[in-house]
Ligand code: AMP
Ligand code: ZN
Ligand code: FE
């Protein structure tokens with residue numbers, strides 16, 4: 014079983030529409046794929062339809078922004094009720110924070126002598142509501158100010174650079190609780206990736222586990238082989254599920270091809286079991302994992 018639990022579409026900062034992400038996942042030989050756009054569940058319906066058309070399993074997810082000790086931490090929420098009012102409110106606050114930040118980033122870049130408009134950035138974001146730094150990067154590339162998204166982050170958009178502006182996000186522990194209350198399973202995305210590696214030690218992860226955290230994304234290209242083995246041990250100590258994923262963004266991020274990291278079948282089953290337990294406790298009406306369709310011709 015080839016299982017990839019973290020991908021982005023053009024609903025957030027990926028470059029392909031949800032259905033195309035799923036089609037590419039099938040072409041890449043995946044049996045199960047999760048769509049996990051930043052702070053939005055808007056891609057789920059189209060992804061689910063596409064998955065049943067191409068006959069692969071579809072897991073609905075959302076990658077939510079949070080903060081621990083002033084560092085950004087991404088939380089993958091699987092199978093949560095995205096209509097749970099407190100979760101809807103929190104997602105709206107996060108997305109509103111992105112909008113406020115866009116204006117502030119445009120001002121900060123202007124102060125550094127680079128003039129791009131919020132309109133221009135919105136144009137690069139297409140019709141989605143989740144606007145992020147990658148879209149600012151695209152506007153800078155289109156102007157010929159930088160070569161690609163990576164250079165835009167390195168020179169202008171990363172913390173400490175002229176165009177960087179902080180934005181609102183909830184505390185990680187509160188967000189883990191919220192996802193759990195929404196009947197979902199929370200998994201920390203790339204715990205030792207760029208922003209969060211210095212704050213998510215074993216002690217903090219243990220505290221998050223006590224708040225309902227189900228797993229950690231160990232196999233991610235932000236992690237070295239050494240990081241992975243340490244994180245795998247921590248997960249075992251804390252009884253956390255170990256996931257692996259590509260964090261595919263289409264053409265928006267290189268070295269993140271679909272299926273480049275995978276989740277083991279038994280870990281996936283533990284994830285589904287934890288989500289089912291949270292759904293039962295919460296009493297929420299949660300979306301379901303749609304397993305691969307039966308092989309065509311099989312009428313049983
Ligand atoms: P934001 O959510 O607006 O703060 O932007 C963060 C997102 O930017 C991350 O989730 C990545 O998808 C993307 N990102 C971060 N660093 C880079 C980079 N060096 N190149 C391309 N995309 C990046
Ligand atoms: Zn992203
Ligand atoms: Fe992330």
Ligand code: FE
Pocket residue numbers: 019021076202260
């Ligand atoms: Fe991601």
